[in-house]
């Protein structure tokens with residue numbers, strides 16, 4: 001489904017990546033880059049979730065940042081006030097949806113940037 005028709009309604013983007021599927025990191029990066037460079041999403045906070053960390057071969061957070069090209073672009077966990085800057089909030093949180101862990105912190109982080 002195209003995101004186009006929703007663009008003006010988007011408050012945030014949650015980008016879910018399978019951290020255990022390293023073969024598709026390049027594809028994930030390409031898709032993410034497309035969203036990050038989309039003008040209509042320029043000020044929208046991005047939460048990147050690296051899922052399936054219950055699988056032993058899953059990438060670490062640092063690896064995922066690296067493969068997605070985000071090593072120098074994440075804006076910090078916790079409460080980081082970016083309202084006086086032109087910087088778009090962006091963070092990576094690792095999670096396991098089946099184990100119900102990790103994503104809560106990510107959504108909590110993201111909620112501080114949604115008006």
Ligand SMILES: Nc1nc2c(ncn2[C@@H]2O[C@H](COP(=O)(O)OP(=O)(O)OP(=O)(O)O)[C@@H](O)[C@H]2O)c(=O)[nH]1
Nearest residue numbers: 018021024051052053054055095096097098099100
């Ligand atoms: N081990 C594990 N499996 C998960 C987790 N979250 C989802 N899954 C499983 O992943 C499967 C579906 O996910 P994917 O096939 O990766 O996702 P998809 O978007 O449908 O497919 P792709 O576009 O091919 O990635 C289901 O069997 C889920 O149960 C998780 O945190 N850990």
